[in-house]
Amino acid sequence: MKYVRNYRCTLCGETFDREEKSLTCPVCGDKGILDVEYDYEALKGVLTRDFFEANDNYTMWRYQDVMSVDDRFIKGTLRVGWTPLYEANRLGDVVGVKSLMIKDEGLNPTASLKDRASAVAVVKAMEEGYDTVACSSTGNAASSLAGNAARVGLSTVIFVPERAPQGKLAQLLIYGAKVISVQGDYRDTFELSKAAIDHWGWYNRNAAINPHLVEGKKTVALEIAEQMNWQVSDWVVVSVGDGCTIGGVYKGFYDCYMLGLINRIPKILGVQAEGCCPFYTAYLSDEPLKPTEENTLADSISVGIPRNPVKGLNAVKASGGTWITVTDEAILEAMKTLGSSEGIFGEPAGVTGLAGLIKAVQEGIVTPDESVAMIVTGNGLKDVKNALQAAGEPIKCEPDIEALKPYMV
Amino acid sequence: MKYVRNYRCTLCGETFDREEKSLTCPVCGDKGILDVEYDYEALKGVLTRDFFEANDNYTMWRYQDVMSVDDRFIKGTLRVGWTPLYEANRLGDVVGVKSLMIKDEGLNPTASLKDRASAVAVVKAMEEGYDTVACSSTGNAASSLAGNAARVGLSTVIFVPERAPQGKLAQLLIYGAKVISVQGDYRDTFELSKAAIDHWGWYNRNAAINPHLVEGKKTVALEIAEQMNWQVSDWVVVSVGDGCTIGGVYKGFYDCYMLGLINRIPKILGVQAEGCCPFYTAYLSDEPLKPTEENTLADSISVGIPRNPVKGLNAVKASGGTWITVTDEAILEAMKTLGSSEGIFGEPAGVTGLAGLIKAVQEGIVTPDESVAMIVTGNGLKDVKNALQAAGEPIKCEPDIEALKPYMV
Structure with a gap:
C-alpha cells in the first residue's frame, strides 16, 4: 500500500488521493473506473530480481509491495497464486x-484466476471494517469470493444469473454464501447487485467497479x-x-x-x-x-x-x-x-x-x-x-x- | 532410487532385491504386496532439516531421495504436491x-491426493519403457492417471465402475483416456482391469498392487x-x-x-x-x-x-x-x-x-x-x-x- 501514489480515473484522467474511499471517480461516477498508480521510482530499489530470487512467499502476496493492500489482513487467507x-x-x-x-x-x-481478485476483495473489506461482501457474477468471481470470504470469516451475498453452471452454484452454496439466482441475464444480475449493495451497504466486489x-x-x-x-x-x-x-x-x-x-x-x-x-x-x-x-x-x-x-x-x-x-x-x-x-x-x-x-x-x-x-x-x-x-x-x-x-x- | 535397500513382502516378510521387476511378491503372488525399504542410515546425512530449508523444489519431488524413482523422468510432469x-x-x-x-x-x-500416486506411476512406466498405463478406479486414481499420463505423452486405459460421478468421467475423457465403463461394481471393475493388464501387457497403476x-x-x-x-x-x-x-x-x-x-x-x-x-x-x-x-x-x-x-x-x-x-x-x-x-x-x-x-x-x-x-x-x-x-x-x-x-x- 505504501507505494501507491494515487488513483487516476480512466475516463477523465483526474487523479485522486490514495486515501480516497470511493471505488469509482467522484467526478465521472460509476463509469469512471479508477486505475491505481504506483511510485515506480521508489519501488525500483525494492522490487529487484534479487528481491524475488530471495522471496519464499509462493503466493500472489509475493507482489504485495506493488499492490493496493496493506499487509495486516493477508495472513489467514486462502493460498492464491503461484500457479504452475x-x-x-x-x-x-x-x-x-x-x-x-x-x-x-x-x-x-x-x-x-478470479481468486486473485477475490483475495484482494476480502483483504480490502477487512481493512475497511466490513463484515459482508457482495458481487454479481457469471460464476467464478462469485465462487471465488464466497470461498475466500469464508476462509476469513466474512459473510457473502452473491447474485448469479439463472444460467450459472451447477458446479459453480454448488461451490457458492457449500461456501455458505447467500445466493440470489436472478431470473434474468447478466445485465439484470449486475443491476440488482448494484442496487442491493447501495441499499445494504456491503463491500462491493464487482471487478470492474473496484480498482483494487x-x-x-x-x-x-x-x-x-x-x-x-x-x-x-x-x-x-x-x-x-x-x-x-x-x-x-x-x-x-x-x-x-x-x-x-x-x-x-x-x-x-x-x-x-x-x-x-x-x-x-x-x-x-x-x-x-x-x-x-x-x-x-x-x-x-x-x-x-x-x-x-x-x-x-x-x-x-x-x-x-x-x-x-x-x-x-x-x-x-x-x-x-x-x-x-x-x-x-x-x-x-x-x-x-x-x-x-x-x-x-x-x-x-x-x-x-x-x-x-x-x-x-x-x-x-x-x-x-x-x-x-x-x-x-x-x-x-x-x-x-x-x-x-x-x-x- | 539410490537409497532403496530392498522390497519386503508385507505377507511373508521375505526381502527382494531392488532390481526386482515384479510388482508383487514372487512367492505369495498378488496378495503379497511389497513395501519399499530404504537405507535410512545413509539418508540421515542427506535429508536433514537444513536440506529441506534450502530446497526450493516445491512439489512432491522434493522428497525424491526417499522415493523409489530415479530422476530422469521427473521433469515435465504435472506440478503435484506442496498443497497448502x-x-x-x-x-x-x-x-x-x-x-x-x-x-x-x-x-x-x-x-x-491420487495425483501423488499417479505421478509416480507415469514416471515408473517411463523408466521401464511402457507406452500405456492402465488402472481400475472409483474415479480419482483414474482421472489423476489420465491427466498425469497425458502430460508426459503416455496412453491410458481406464476401467471405472458404472456409478462413477460425472465430474470424474469428464476428466478422464477430456484427458484423452480410453475409458471402459464396467457394468458392475468395483470388484468386477478391478478384476477386468487385472485380466486386461495381463493380456495386453500395460503398466499397472492399481495402487494396492504397485508398491511405488x-x-x-x-x-x-x-x-x-x-x-x-x-x-x-x-x-x-x-x-x-x-x-x-x-x-x-x-x-x-x-x-x-x-x-x-x-x-x-x-x-x-x-x-x-x-x-x-x-x-x-x-x-x-x-x-x-x-x-x-x-x-x-x-x-x-x-x-x-x-x-x-x-x-x-x-x-x-x-x-x-x-x-x-x-x-x-x-x-x-x-x-x-x-x-x-x-x-x-x-x-x-x-x-x-x-x-x-x-x-x-x-x-x-x-x-x-x-x-x-x-x-x-x-x-x-x-x-x-x-x-x-x-x-x-x-x-x-x-x-x-x-x-x-x-x-x-
Missing part, C-alpha cells in the same frame, strides 16, 4: 509456434514474467469477458516494465467467443463498445455489456496486440486438445485462449517463430456438462475380457 | 480441539511434517477406502521418524463410511478383512474389498491410532461445515475425515487438549450432485430490489 507455468512444447508443435507456455489458473483454491481487484488479477502477469525468468514471450493469450482480467494482465506486465524487470511488454491476444464479442466488434469498428447478445457456452466470458471497456481495450492496444473470435465448436475442441496433449482440464472460457491461438496461427497473426504464453483461466470441473459434450462417451462393457477385446483393436 | 496446510482454528474451536490444521489435497493438478504408488502417496505426510516445522500434531485424520492412502500416510511419518526429522509418529484416525467399512469391522473383530457391501455416497472410499488390507490396518495399529465410521448424512453435513467455515470445498470422501473427527471428539477418542491435522483428499467439484444435495438451493428472485428485500431480513 508449464512448458508445453508438444502442444506448441501441434499449434505451430516456436515455444508455448501454459499458466494453469485452475489450480487456485476455488479453481479459477485488477491489482489482484495482475499478479498472474507478474508471475508469468518471473516464472519465465523475466524473459517474456512474444505473445500472451487470454480470453475476455468483462475486460478486467485482460486489463490486469496488461497492468502486471506494465508494472514489470516500469520496474525494469522486463525490457518489453508482450503483445496481448484478446480472445472472445463469436456469440458474445463486444470488444472484438469495438476494435474492428474503432468505436465505443456496444451491448451485444450473450450467446456462447463459455459462460465465464458471456458478457454482453462489459463493465471495464477502457482497461480491456487499452490492454490490447497498448501492448501492440490484437483481438480474435472463436466459435463454440472450436472452444469445445480446444478443451479436448488441451486435456489430451497436456493433462490440463480447462473450462470453456479457460480454453478459449487456446482456440484463439490456434486460429491466430492459421491466420498468420501469430507466426511460427514466435513464443507464446497462454492463460487457462479456470478448471473444467466447474462445467462438467460442457466437458462431457466436448469429450464424448466412455465404452460401456460387461465385466468380461472377451467383451472388451473388440474395443481394443 | 492451513491453520483452521476457527473450525478447530467448533470441533473442540486445541489446534486444527487442514491439508487441502484438492489443489493437486487433477484435484485429488504408496511411496508417492506418502509425500502428503512428509509435507505435513515439514509444513508443521517437524513438530507434528497428536492426530492425523484421513478417510479410508482401499487402504493405500492411509498406508502412505503412515509410511511418510515413519520415514520422517527414521530420519530423525520428527520425534514421534502421530496417531492416525482412519475414517470409513458406515455403509462400507471393512477396515473398521476387521479392527473391531480383530479378524482379517471381509468383503462388505458398498453402500455410501462417498464414492472414492466405497471399496468393499480393499486391496491393501495389510498396509491399511498396520498404519492405524503401528501409530497407536484407531478407526471410526460415519453416516452419509454426517459426511454431507461436514461438506457444508468445512466449506462455510474455511472456504475449502471437499468431495464426500474428502470431508469424511472431518465427519470422523467430529464424532471422535464427541466420543472422547480425540480430547480437547490435542492437536489435529486433517487431510481433505479431493475437491468437491468432482461430485457436484452430492454437493448440491448437501448445500441446498439458491434463492430465486426477480431482478427487482423490492422482490429481494423479504430474503434479506
Whole structure:
C-alpha cells in the first residue's frame, strides 16, 4: 500500500488521493473506473530480481509491495497464486509456434484466476471494517469470493444469473454464501447487485467497479514474467469477458516494465467467443463498445455489456496486440486438445485462449517463430456438462475380457 | 532410487532385491504386496532439516531421495504436491480441539491426493519403457492417471465402475483416456482391469498392487511434517477406502521418524463410511478383512474389498491410532461445515475425515487438549450432485430490489 501514489480515473484522467474511499471517480461516477498508480521510482530499489530470487512467499502476496493492500489482513487467507507455468512444447508443435507456455489458473483454491481478485476483495473489506461482501457474477468471481470470504470469516451475498453452471452454484452454496439466482441475464444480475449493495451497504466486489481487484488479477502477469525468468514471450493469450482480467494482465506486465524487470511488454491476444464479442466488434469498428447478445457456452466470458471497456481495450492496444473470435465448436475442441496433449482440464472460457491461438496461427497473426504464453483461466470441473459434450462417451462393457477385446483393436 | 535397500513382502516378510521387476511378491503372488525399504542410515546425512530449508523444489519431488524413482523422468510432469496446510482454528474451536490444521489435497493438478500416486506411476512406466498405463478406479486414481499420463505423452486405459460421478468421467475423457465403463461394481471393475493388464501387457497403476504408488502417496505426510516445522500434531485424520492412502500416510511419518526429522509418529484416525467399512469391522473383530457391501455416497472410499488390507490396518495399529465410521448424512453435513467455515470445498470422501473427527471428539477418542491435522483428499467439484444435495438451493428472485428485500431480513 505504501507505494501507491494515487488513483487516476480512466475516463477523465483526474487523479485522486490514495486515501480516497470511493471505488469509482467522484467526478465521472460509476463509469469512471479508477486505475491505481504506483511510485515506480521508489519501488525500483525494492522490487529487484534479487528481491524475488530471495522471496519464499509462493503466493500472489509475493507482489504485495506493488499492490493496493496493506499487509495486516493477508495472513489467514486462502493460498492464491503461484500457479504452475508449464512448458508445453508438444502442444506448441501441434499449434505451430516456436515455444508455448501454459499458466494453469485452475489450480487456485476455488479453481479459477478470479481468486486473485477475490483475495484482494476480502483483504480490502477487512481493512475497511466490513463484515459482508457482495458481487454479481457469471460464476467464478462469485465462487471465488464466497470461498475466500469464508476462509476469513466474512459473510457473502452473491447474485448469479439463472444460467450459472451447477458446479459453480454448488461451490457458492457449500461456501455458505447467500445466493440470489436472478431470473434474468447478466445485465439484470449486475443491476440488482448494484442496487442491493447501495441499499445494504456491503463491500462491493464487482471487478470492474473496484480498482483494487485488477491489482489482484495482475499478479498472474507478474508471475508469468518471473516464472519465465523475466524473459517474456512474444505473445500472451487470454480470453475476455468483462475486460478486467485482460486489463490486469496488461497492468502486471506494465508494472514489470516500469520496474525494469522486463525490457518489453508482450503483445496481448484478446480472445472472445463469436456469440458474445463486444470488444472484438469495438476494435474492428474503432468505436465505443456496444451491448451485444450473450450467446456462447463459455459462460465465464458471456458478457454482453462489459463493465471495464477502457482497461480491456487499452490492454490490447497498448501492448501492440490484437483481438480474435472463436466459435463454440472450436472452444469445445480446444478443451479436448488441451486435456489430451497436456493433462490440463480447462473450462470453456479457460480454453478459449487456446482456440484463439490456434486460429491466430492459421491466420498468420501469430507466426511460427514466435513464443507464446497462454492463460487457462479456470478448471473444467466447474462445467462438467460442457466437458462431457466436448469429450464424448466412455465404452460401456460387461465385466468380461472377451467383451472388451473388440474395443481394443 | 539410490537409497532403496530392498522390497519386503508385507505377507511373508521375505526381502527382494531392488532390481526386482515384479510388482508383487514372487512367492505369495498378488496378495503379497511389497513395501519399499530404504537405507535410512545413509539418508540421515542427506535429508536433514537444513536440506529441506534450502530446497526450493516445491512439489512432491522434493522428497525424491526417499522415493523409489530415479530422476530422469521427473521433469515435465504435472506440478503435484506442496498443497497448502492451513491453520483452521476457527473450525478447530467448533470441533473442540486445541489446534486444527487442514491439508487441502484438492489443489493437486487433477484435484485429488491420487495425483501423488499417479505421478509416480507415469514416471515408473517411463523408466521401464511402457507406452500405456492402465488402472481400475472409483474415479480419482483414474482421472489423476489420465491427466498425469497425458502430460508426459503416455496412453491410458481406464476401467471405472458404472456409478462413477460425472465430474470424474469428464476428466478422464477430456484427458484423452480410453475409458471402459464396467457394468458392475468395483470388484468386477478391478478384476477386468487385472485380466486386461495381463493380456495386453500395460503398466499397472492399481495402487494396492504397485508398491511405488504408496511411496508417492506418502509425500502428503512428509509435507505435513515439514509444513508443521517437524513438530507434528497428536492426530492425523484421513478417510479410508482401499487402504493405500492411509498406508502412505503412515509410511511418510515413519520415514520422517527414521530420519530423525520428527520425534514421534502421530496417531492416525482412519475414517470409513458406515455403509462400507471393512477396515473398521476387521479392527473391531480383530479378524482379517471381509468383503462388505458398498453402500455410501462417498464414492472414492466405497471399496468393499480393499486391496491393501495389510498396509491399511498396520498404519492405524503401528501409530497407536484407531478407526471410526460415519453416516452419509454426517459426511454431507461436514461438506457444508468445512466449506462455510474455511472456504475449502471437499468431495464426500474428502470431508469424511472431518465427519470422523467430529464424532471422535464427541466420543472422547480425540480430547480437547490435542492437536489435529486433517487431510481433505479431493475437491468437491468432482461430485457436484452430492454437493448440491448437501448445500441446498439458491434463492430465486426477480431482478427487482423490492422482490429481494423479504430474503434479506
